[in-house]
Amino acid sequence: MSGSPSDRSGQVVVARQRLPHRFTPRPFAPPIAGRLRGVLATEHARTPFSPSDVRASAHRVLRLAEKLTLEAILVRGGLDIGGAEVDHLWAVVDGRVVDVGFPLHSEAFVEVLRAYVAGDVDDEGLEFAAHAYSLEWRVVGEFPERFRYVGTPVWSGRRARTN
Numbered sequence: 001m002s003g004s005p006s007d008r009s010g011q012v013v014v015a016r017q018r019l020p021h022r023f024t025p026r027p028f029a030p031p032i033a034g035r036l037r038g039v040l041a042t043e044h045a046r047t048p049f050s051p052s053d054v055r056a057s058a059h060r061v062l063r064l065a066e067k068l069t070l071e072a073i074l075v076r077g078g079l080d081i082g083g084a085e086v087d088h089l090w091a092v093v094d095g096r097v098v099d100v101g102f103p104l105h106s107e108a109f110v111e112v113l114r115a116y117v118a119g120d121v122d123d124e125g126l127e128f129a130a131h132a133y134s135l136e137w138r139v140v141g142e143f144p145e146r147f148r149y150v151g152t153p154v155w156s157g158r159r160a161r162t163n
Helices: 031-046 054-067 107-117 123-131
Strands: 021-023 071-082 085-093 096-099 150-151
Touching: 021 123, 031 054, 054 071, 054 085, 054 096, 085 150, 107 123
Parallel strands: none
Antiparallel strands: 021 150, 071 085, 071 150, 085 096
């Protein structure tokens, strides 16, 4: 990602960008991954993250990430799942996509999502299709490389948090 603004650690500072940014799958470092996945899994078990209300899911991710003192912003853009593009909103935590509403690691769910974009499945059908999937099936840094997340921070999240 040459030419992208970065902080001292080399992480892309997405919050300062004004043009759409293409996100790539990147795992979190093991200590951070374990803590973040743990709090997200607990939250998902308490109240499942919803594919039909991605805004609420993304805001929950922001609150949890900030409790772990991780930089978190909301990004709005498109999610290209190959054959369909979803107008979408997701969280970016320490420069990595965290999209807990969609269990994109499940090909069966992705097929339902494509049908949803085409108008062949309603919100209830999309919700039903996602309900059975635990957090392990959702995007926490890593996602199938054939998918593309492209977007910009929403207005309220354009300034990077400072601790």
